[in-house]
Amino acid sequence: MNIYNTLSNRLEEFKPIEKNKVRMYVCGPTVYNYIHIGNARPVVFFDVVRRYFLYLGYDVKFASNLTDVNDKIYLQTLKENIDELAIAKKYSDAFLEDAQNLNSLPADVVPRVTEYIEKIVKYVEQLIEKGFAYESDGDVYFRVTKLKEYGKLSGQKIDDLISGARVELNEKKENPLDFMLWKHNTEGNTYDAPFGDGRPGWHTECSAMIDDIFAGEVDIHGGGSDLRFPHHENELAQTKALHGRNLARIWMHNGRLDLNDDKMSKSLGNTILVRDLLKEYDANAYRLLLLSTYYRSPINYTTELMDYFKNEYEKVLRAKKQLFLDLDLNDAFSDDVFDEASITELEKAMNDDFNTPNVITGLQSLVKRINVSLRGKDNKDILVSLYNSLETYLYVLGLKIDLERMESSDKELYLLWQGARKNKEFDKADEYRKELVQKGII
RNA sequence: GGUCCCGUAGCCAAGUGGCUAAGGCAUUUGACUGCAACUCAAUGAUCACCGGUUCAAAUCCGGUCGGGACCUCCA
Numbered sequence: 001m002n003i004y005n006t007l008s009n010r011l012e013e014f015k016p017i018e019k020n021k022v023r024m025y026v027c028g029p030t031v032y033n034y035i036h037i038g039n040a041r042p043v044v045f046f047d048v049v050r051r052y053f054l055y056l057g058y059d060v061k062f063a064s065n066l067t068d069v070n071d072k073i074y075l076q077t078l079k080e081n082i083d084e085l086a087i088a089k090k091y092s093d094a095f096l097e098d099a100q101n102l103n104s105l106p107a108d109v110v111p112r113v114t115e116y117i118e119k120i121v122k123y124v125e126q127l128i129e130k131g132f133a134y135e136s137d138g139d140v141y142f143r144v145t146k147l148k149e150y151g152k153l154s155g156q157k158i159d160d161l162i163s164g165a166r167v168e169l170n171e172k173k174e175n176p177l178d179f180m181l182w183k184h185n186t187e188g189n190t191y192d193a194p195f196g197d198g199r200p201g202w203h204t205e206c207s208a209m210i211d212d213i214f215a216g217e218v219d220i221h222g223g224g225s226d227l228r229f230p231h232h233e234n235e236l237a238q239t240k241a242l243h244g245r246n247l248a249r250i251w252m253h254n255g256r257l258d259l260n261d262d263k264m265s266k267s268l269g270n271t272i273l274v275r276d277l278l279k280e281y282d283a284n285a286y287r288l289l290l291l292s293t294y295y296r297s298p299i300n301y302t303t304e305l306m307d308y309f310k311n312e313y314e315k316v317l318r319a320k321k322q323l324f325l326d327l328d329l330n331d332a333f334s335d336d337v338f339d340e341a342s343i344t345e346l347e348k349a350m351n352d353d354f355n356t357p358n359v360i361t362g363l364q365s366l367v368k369r370i371n372v373s374l375r376g377k378d379n380k381d382i383l384v385s386l387y388n389s390l391e392t393y394l395y396v397l398g399l400k401i402d403l404e405r406m407e408s409s410d411k412e413l414y415l416l417w418q419g420a421r422k423n424k425e426f427d428k429a430d431e432y433r434k435e436l437v438q439k440g441i442i
Numbered sequence: 443g444g445u446c447c448c449g450u451a452g453c454c455a456a457g458u459g460g461c462u463a464a465g466g467c468a469u470u471u472g473a474c475u476g477c478a479a480c481u482c483a484a485u486g487a488u489c490a491c492c493g494g495u496u497c498a499a500a501u502c503c504g505g506u507c508g509g510g511a512c513c514u515c516c517a
Contacts, residue, residue, distance in 0.1 A: 029517075042517050072515075154512080160444040161513060202515090224517030229445095231516095254517070255447095258510095265516065292455070292466090297448085298510080305454070308467060318480065349456095357456055361465045371481055375474085426476055433478095 001351040003220075004296065006228060006251040007153055011353060016219055017249065022053045022060045023214050025248070027206060027223035027231070028110075030067040031091035032076045035098055036271035037286070037301065038257035038264045044290045044398070045254050045354075046222045047104035051396050052350050063109040063213050065206060066092050069117075069199055074188030084189050088114070098274040102283050103400045111209040113200060120200045121193045123208040123242070124181045128195075132241035136172040138184025138196040142237060144177045153236050153251060154229035179203060179234050203234035210239075210247060221248030225296070228253050255298045257290075264301075272301075281306060284399045285313035291356035291397060312364075317401055319367040320394075322374055323387050324403045325442065329411060332380040339382075339389040342366045346393060356397070363393045410441055 002011040016022055026046045029035055035043075053060045068088035076087045092112070100106065113120070124140050127133035133142050144150050144158065151157050161177055180201035182193060190197040210218055223232065232251060239247040256263070259270050277286060289309040293299045327333050342362055349358035370386050394401060406414070417432035436442045 027517075030515090035517085039517050070515095154445080156445060156513070226512075226516055229512065230514085256511080256517075261510095263511090263516095294456080297455095300454095308454070312466075315480090322480085355456080358464085361456070364466065368482085375481065421476080424476070430477085 002353055003250050003252065004353050005249075006253050007246075007248075009155070012250065014219075014250070016058070017217060020058055022050075022058045022220065023218040024050060024053075024060065024062045024220045024222065025206070025210050025214070025218045026062070026064045026107075026221075027227055028064040028066050029091075029095055030070050030072055031088050031095060032070065032072040033091060034094050034273045034275060036264060036273050037277050038259075038271075040098070040102055040274050040286070041257050041290055041299070042222060042224055042254050043099050043104050044102055044287050045295050045356075046252075047102075047398055048291060048356060048396065049220070049222070049252075049354055050105065051398055052354065055392070055396055061109070061214070062105075062107050063111060063209070064107040065209055066095065066110060066112045067202065067205065068092060069113040069189070069191075070202070071186070071188075074186075077188065085114070088112075094275070098278075101278055102274065103287065103398045105398075109213050111205075111213065113205050116205060116208055116212070117191045117200065119212055120204050120208045121182075121191075123204055123211070123238070124200075125194065126242055127181065127238065130241060132238075133181055134174065135195050136174075138198065139172055139180060140182035140195055140201075141173055141178040142181055142234065142241075143174065144179070144237065145175055147237050147241055149240060150177075150237050151233065153233045156229065179230060181238075203231055204238060206231075207235045207238045207242075207247060217246055218248045220250045220252055222252040222254070225253040225255055252295075254295045255293075257299045257301055259301050261300055277306075281310055282313060284317075284401070285310045287398055288313050288360065292360050294357055295354060313399075316363065316367055316394075316399065319370045320387075320390060320401050321403065321442070323370050323383060323390070325406075325414075326374060327380070327384060327387055328405050329414065330380055332384055333387075334384050335388070337381065337385040337388060338392070339366070339369075339385045342369075342386075342389045343392060346396065350396065359393070359397065363390075363397070366390055366393060406441060410436075410439065414441065 001014040003014050004010070005012045024046070026042060029039060050060055050062050066088075069084075073084050073087050077084055080087060082090075096106070096110070124133060127142065128135065128140065131143070132146055133140050151161060158177060162175075181204050182195060182198050183201060184196045184198040186199050190199060210221075221232070236247050239245065258264060259272065262270055264271050285306070286309070289301070289306060290299065292309065342365070345362040346359055349355040349362060352358075366386065366389060370390065373382055373386060413432060413436060417429055417436060420426070420429035420432060433442070
């Protein structure tokens with residue numbers, strides 16, 4: 001399996017650090033608001049990455065943090081008139097709920113900054129001891145110039161970054177690029193630390209959490225491409241400084257989602273919240289939309305595009321329903337037969353840096369074969385193998401279609417419908433059909 | 443100023459050196475059908491432009507034009 005590594009800017013063959021295990025860490029949100037549909041892209045994409053490793057039989061440990069201590073959370077308290085912990089709780093819960101409604105598997109570990117203050121403080125202390133960080137008027141900063149490789153992940157040189165000219169002036173810093181590990185003078189909740197009351201800086205939490213949860217490098221560290229710099233660069237810098245090693249073998253960054261050709265951002269006010277989208281559209285349809293473009297490419301979200309994937313999803317749904325019905329009527333389910341060609345297609349696409357667009361093409365052709373086989377009254381062995389293959393696709397893509405086997409009375413009803421049609425008793429047939437539709441059977 | 447990405451049919455989108463450039467939507471046509479829905483089949487590309495390398499380029503190199511990202515909180 002090849003994965004594109006942002007650190008090396010090339011495809012690399014995936015080799016787990018520990019045999020048959022995958023350690024994944026994906027940056028989660030700062031919980032000061034509901035997430036929008038662009039925030040959902042990494043939530044869905046890295047879920048698919050994880051699902052594929054699970055499908056391959058890897059033992060996957062998946063951690064994704066929640067940043068629940070942050071200035072933005074404090075600012076939100078002013079709007080909502082509840083305290084920081086309540087804001088954090090409200091939007092943490094909302095995020096986890098949204099992720100679940102998007103059919104993403106819950107993370108194995110969900111570390112929160114509030115639970116990690118002590119470890120973060122200790123992390124900062126160690127960086128000070130090693131000379132990579134310094135105190136300045138109660139703040140603590142990371143000394144970027146001490147680390148020769150700073151800039152490697154983002155492909156930037158320190159001098160170029162400085163000449164970027166939009167770096168804020170801050171007299172407390174030795175160098176404008178130095179980033180904050182601990183913020184002393186701050187409004188809202190503060191925490192005790194040897195260098196003074198304050199709050200952790202943004203970047204340190206992930207490094208400290210990964211150290212704690214995985215006790216070493218992770219195989220894959222993921223997040224949106226806008227986290228590459230400065231967030232991930234700084235996480236990497238801290239780890240290099242403290243342990244002299246990388247934080248992750250492979251760094252993966254997903255592309256952005258635009259809305260009608262504009263960047264979607266809360267400050268522009270052109271966001272669509274996940275929870276609003278899901279009132280109108282099935283989560284499966286949105287997953288298809290997100291996965292229909294290669295993960296590193298941008299997606300331009302429009303209503304037309306969403307409607308298109310709504311239709312595409314409904315085709316998949318109909319095919320599964322009809323196939324399921326056919327197998328159910330004949331009691332023809334069986335676990336161990338697959339359509340090899342479509343499984344091979346799935347694996348080939350996924351092994352090629354998670355080429356989900358081609359997986360979806362495979363899904364579409366599978367759906368077509370199902371339709372043809374159902375019409376052609378192919379034998380049950382073929383139908384069940386197609387069914388099991390479809391289930392594999394749906395699992396990897398995280399499309400959730402739950403169907404229940406019919407009660408015997410429903411089976412009878414179905415047969416009555418078929419019989420009435422055969423006998424040209426169309427009034428009766430239409431009644432049966434109506435009832436079957438109501439019950440969601442056809 | 444620095445770093446980087448993209449430009450494939452009306453639309454979405456694979457392919458990144460080698461048979462006739464995947465697939466889907468829309469369009470048009472046909473088949474199936476008691477009606478309806480569904481479904482199936484057929485239907486379109488000088489791969490932004492110019493030049494170069496090569497036996498061979500959408501794919502590599504140079505240039506032109508156009509669009510965009512990051513360097514600042516942001517998935």
